[in-house]
Amino acid sequence: MREVAVIGVGSTKFGEMWERSFRDIMIEAGLEAIQDAGIEGREIEAMYVGNMSAGRFISQEHIGALIVDYSGFSKDTHIPSTRVEAACASGGLAVREAYLSIASGMHDIVVAAGVEKMTDIGTEITVDVLASAADREWEGFVGATFPGLYALMATYHMNKFGTTREDLAEVSVKNHYNGSLNPKAQFNNRITIDTVLNSSLVADPLRIFDCSPITDGASAVILAAGSIARKYTDTPVYIKASSQASDTISLHDRRDVATLDSTVFAAKRAYKMAGITPKEVDVAEVHDCFTIAEIMAYEDLGFCKKGEGGKLIREGVTALDGDLPVNPSGGLKACGHPVGATGVKQVVEIVTQLRGEAGKRQVDGAEVGLTHNVGGTGATAVVHILTR
Amino acid sequence: MREVAVIGVGSTKFGEMWERSFRDIMIEAGLEAIQDAGIEGREIEAMYVGNMSAGRFISQEHIGALIVDYSGFSKDTHIPSTRVEAACASGGLAVREAYLSIASGMHDIVVAAGVEKMTDIGTEITVDVLASAADREWEGFVGATFPGLYALMATYHMNKFGTTREDLAEVSVKNHYNGSLNPKAQFNNRITIDTVLNSSLVADPLRIFDCSPITDGASAVILAAGSIARKYTDTPVYIKASSQASDTISLHDRRDVATLDSTVFAAKRAYKMAGITPKEVDVAEVHDCFTIAEIMAYEDLGFCKKGEGGKLIREGVTALDGDLPVNPSGGLKACGHPVGATGVKQVVEIVTQLRGEAGKRQVDGAEVGLTHNVGGTGATAVVHILTR
16 A cells, blocks of 8 residues: 655634535635645545535535535546545544545545534534434434433443543543634633533533534645655655544444444554554544543543543643643534544644644644544544654 | 455345335345355455435434444444445445455455435425435525436437437336346336326426436445455456546536536546446446436447437447447336445446346346446546456
8 A cells, every 4th residue: 555645734713603604614624725735726636525414414415526516626627526424433534535545546636624514503403413423213213312322431431430520521621721722723711620510411420511512614634645745745744544443333232331442443453554552642633522532532542541541631641741642622622523524623633733833732742643533422433643 | 556356246126115224225235245245244344335315314324334333343343334425426436435445455355335215204305305416505495406407408408419308218118128127126117108208297308207216225245356356256347447527516517518527537537447448338337317317328428429329229229139238227217216325236237247147137248347326417427347
């Protein structure tokens, strides 16, 4: 397989953008990535778009075609454009399929984009759309919401490992702090443990500040064959591993409700492919759709032993000035979670960090970065490892 | 890029299956393909699933995870499973991404599946879902339905090239004849020109017998690296080309309303990749969502000059006993059109033909086959060329 590098990144500000359209925000992110890469539009040979549910959010399927058209690539070069979907891991899949299309030798320069416009319909419908990432027949139809399912994981984790309510809150406090340093984050406000503990209960033990928000946003990265990357940039960032794994779609079918085996398997494959161990990771963007998800991610990615995730956040290891900063962008919690865009945004952030261009939230000397994108309650996990 | 072969195929009967579920029909097709290939489930390394709109048809996204789980591959091997979508070309994309994942060297044995369950909701909603393959803001919201858009193409084609109402009907008559020889087709009834001409008007000039039906169904193919294909089968069928192209999502933005430039570009790339000319194709499955679509496909795929598609059907060239049989399966018209499955079913049919296992609808001596899968009104086209 050929080497693949990221040569350009772009992202809209994440947030509630009632005045802007789906296609509008996607184009903004794509143009920023193209300008960042310094390429001509017609050098692009293919496009992959991660999107969870435009069919229900904006009554539009055929998202790949829509985006390639509004990008202006449908008329001259007629490049292929493919939408991929794995719920909240759709963005990660876009990066992975774009990676494969170059690694295979089929293409040289490919865009991986992610987009979701979630605020055009009412919150009640949005909650139902998100529930369609879990098993509709065995979970959704009997009333299980997404926060409800993660609440079960949190309860189990707390009981089994002694993880505390405060540990969960620490994740949110950390990610809000990081978000305050990210001008593109949905939330720039710093919070305290008390903010979380006193916020509205969503699904016991999870409170509103344990949950990632409903967000509009789009992100894009330009990938190129490693052999030509330096023609476009002095700071190519190489994708050393791209892996993906599955688990049961229903939570009740899992080996262990407090473990995402999809993450465990995707991570093992990624470390093997990159030839590194978890200890060599300098900075990571992980899928904190809920605070408990970040704690489980620490464990399932091998950053600590199973059950010690709470200790890791408590001891500040994953803070911006810790040994292994996690979610410098603010994560899904503070940067926001436009579900189809998140997996791509994670790569945008890691590339920005590895280039040393992350400003106030820069992780000093970061050379190896990891992204971890989860679909549903963990039926899909996608892991990428990137290096300078 | 590595060589890739099809080593197993499977398909449900297509039709209205109110008594069966989405997951149920997908598993049936997958198991048939696995049995046909004679492989163990645990040899499968990845899965791609083409599906247009399960989000709206059955309120379920995260289709890749759902299918890999119900296939039993989520617990031991935790293989990656990716849903791809380009409206009615979703199945073609599944085959193409599976192809790329093997050609790249990432995987050795991969399933490409396609599925759609369209009859669980009312026809009115189904029509609206299908309209989401076109430009919702510029076409759907102002009332353009899918038959309406193809009716515009038909009218333009008839005016510009003298294509007749009877030419359109001949496509339907031919495909129903072929469908009568296919036990898995939705319709096995033979019809006459008069059946078509006297059927209900849908969108002038298109009548109900010019339109593909609403269908439930699933299909699957097992792809393997060419180097290992003969371990599993004595009749591997090789994918010599896999190509995809885009056009504008709105019909009104096109260079020519009676030409699918996505097909033109995808076909050119495919012939170049396979190193053949259109004349070398022995049998083809093309995207006849409406009768006019098959006539345009003849032209845009290079089977005849632009404007001569009507002549081709009139002269019987594309009949089962003609020089270039098209849609021996019965096509979308008679075999049925479960939108996410169609592109995979086309590959199933061509493989069956190239193996010489197509029974009463066998095309004598077929050695080179082509599949042509279209999304929307032609914003996406996917072409595969297969050989013995």
